[in-house]
Amino acid sequence: MASSRPLEHKLCLDEDGLVRRHRFAQDCAREAGKIARRYFRSEHPLPSLEKGRHDLVTQADLEIDHFLIEQITGAFPADGILTEETGGSPARHLWVIDPIDGTLNFTRDIAHFAVSIAFCVDGRTESGVVYDPVSDEMFTARRGQGALCNGQPMRIRATHGPADAVVDAGYSHRHPASAYVGLIRDLLADGYAFIQNGSAALGLAQVACGRIDAFCELSLKSWDVLAGLLLVEEAGGSASDFPIGLGQAQARRVLACTPAIRPALEELLQKAEAAMSGTD
Numbered sequence: 001m002a003s004s005r006p007l008e009h010k011l012c013l014d015e016d017g018l019v020r021r022h023r024f025a026q027d028c029a030r031e032a033g034k035i036a037r038r039y040f041r042s043e044h045p046l047p048s049l050e051k052g053r054h055d056l057v058t059q060a061d062l063e064i065d066h067f068l069i070e071q072i073t074g075a076f077p078a079d080g081i082l083t084e085e086t087g088g089s090p091a092r093h094l095w096v097i098d099p100i101d102g103t104l105n106f107t108r109d110i111a112h113f114a115v116s117i118a119f120c121v122d123g124r125t126e127s128g129v130v131y132d133p134v135s136d137e138m139f140t141a142r143r144g145q146g147a148l149c150n151g152q153p154m155r156i157r158a159t160h161g162p163a164d165a166v167v168d169a170g171y172s173h174r175h176p177a178s179a180y181v182g183l184i185r186d187l188l189a190d191g192y193a194f195i196q197n198g199s200a201a202l203g204l205a206q207v208a209c210g211r212i213d214a215f216c217e218l219s220l221k222s223w224d225v226l227a228g229l230l231l232v233e234e235a236g237g238s239a240s241d242f243p244i245g246l247g248q249a250q251a252r253r254v255l256a257c258t259p260a261i262r263p264a265l266e267e268l269l270q271k272a273e274a275a276m277s278g279t280d
């Protein structure tokens, strides 16, 4: 007698399934980058909405979001999808997407933004793609297979200490200014160079390729960072955990850096987090 059990969706992904998704993510990111470039520095006004203070969503974000959801649904209909602009639900095979990471930069004609696409299996990122449409740099990583920039291997910078370390410390109005100001004060007091470039995905990619030595932020979402954290890990860096599960939309603190400065930066971030929770 035929089983009455519903046909189990084939949940175990083989290597071929991961390879196809990794290649597909790069093709989609490149096409999404063409959409972004069509809007970037256009002479026409860019329609946008404010989700929060200096937290915007533009017509370009929404068009790319729709494009990526449509492409993934067509190619891998059984996979789950979570995006910054549409949300999503938990799934064992899950795409986690930020259509434009660095939207504020994008709206101000600042060429520091990226398309970020991660593919996760059972809550662990297996494929990460961060594409910079302006520099045409495709940062990619498969878990356990290293990290590449435009197909060339990339490694973190061999930083030894604060005196030669540049830290991109992100900020948003989602967390109290006092905690962030305290973190910056401590970074500068300890001799780090500090920048705040406005895109977590690109900041993480720049750690992975050795242009800077650390990226940190007190509160970010999975779609901002999952792809970039894998880039850093696979490029030999040290990255904080970002477990995703039912609370994919939850925010967490993020640190990714060259291993030599991880303990010291971890201490500064824990101090800033304590200040943040103390101001609740």
Ligand code: LIP
Pocket (backbone or CB within 6 Å): 055, 056, 084, 098, 100, 101, 102, 103, 104, 170, 171, 172, 173, 198, 199, 200, 201, 217, 224
């Ligand atoms: C941005 C992050 C950045 C953070 C901004 C914003 P978005 O993501 O990449 O690190 O400081 O507040 O969250 O909103 O441009 O996708």
